[in-house]
Amino acid sequence: MKNRRLWIVSAATTGLLLLSGGTASAATDYELAYWPMNEAPGARTMRDATGHGFDGAIGREVAVGLRSGDHIAYGFERLEPDTPPARPGHVVTVPDDDRLDPGDRDYAIGMRLRTRDHFGNIVQKGQATVPGGSFKLQIPNGRVQCWFRGSRTSLLVTAPKPINDGQWHTVRCERTREGVTLFIDRRPVASRPGWTGRIANSWPLAIGGKTTCDQIDVGCDYFAGDIDYVAVDVARSRW
Structure with missing residues (x-):
């Protein structure tokens, strides 16, 4: 397994967020x-290293086993936005499972990535108008955005600076009862207060773009770049 561990904001940082009107860190201790994304070239199954069984299907256009120093990653080639045809092989999908939905829990999704492009959906579960709500991380204009759409409201936060510099960055987005907070390289960079309400849909978790799109009426928003890992942390589960 890669050298990754759970991390939450320190008490000092949480205090700064509260003083500035931001949101406190999620209690995402579970x-x-x-998905360490360290499979060998040619693999078509993305393995969940927790043992919880959330294995995914790697699209045939996704490059697997890319080595960068001591990291192994998946590569997603650049595809022209809104240009047919749709390319479902560009996406990694994890089948729908109720446990992957945020529900009413504190919920965080994090990853390590690099890109030189300025568009695309990185990770999402559900799309804009699907019943039950949805969430996604995307990178328009090279600036990471995190969006949670729940039964009560939608909250969108945007990084103040672009990260499409070709360097590796960690990205993490937390949704709590207090609001949504975005972290870049372990530092809080944007937050919005509020409670989205429950989020639970019947869609797969997708990495690298949308699963239902045609590049005509619905753009696929394909991500371009490399992803080193993706992780989901939640408040201690009750199931």
């Missing part, structure tokens, strides 16, 4: 899913 690693629900962790």
Whole structure:
């Protein structure tokens, strides 16, 4: 397994967020899913290292086994936005499972990535108008955005600076009762207060773009770059 561990904001940082009107760190002390993305070239199954069984299907256009120093990653080639045809082989999908839905829990999704491009959906579960709500992380104009859409409201936070510099960055987004907070390289960079309400849909978790799109009426928003890992942390589960 890669050298990754759960992390939450320190008490000092949480205090700064509260003083500035931001949101406190989620109590995401349970690693629900962790995809280290270190399979060998040619692999078509993305393994969940937690043992919880959230294995995914790797699209045939996704490059597997890319080595960068001591890291192994998946590569997603650049595809022109809104240009047919749709390319479902560009996406990694994890089948729908109720446990992967945020529900009413504190919920965090994190990853390590690099890109030189300025568009694309990185990770999502559900799309804009699907019943039950949805969430996604995307990178328009090279700036990471985190969006949670729940039964009560939608909250969108945007990083103040782009990260499409070709360097590795960690990205993490936390949803709590207090609001949504975005972290870049372990530092809080944007937050919005509020409670989204429950989020639970019947869609797969997708990495690298949308699963239902045609590049005509619905853009697929394909991500371009490399992803080193993706993880989901939640408040201690009751199931």
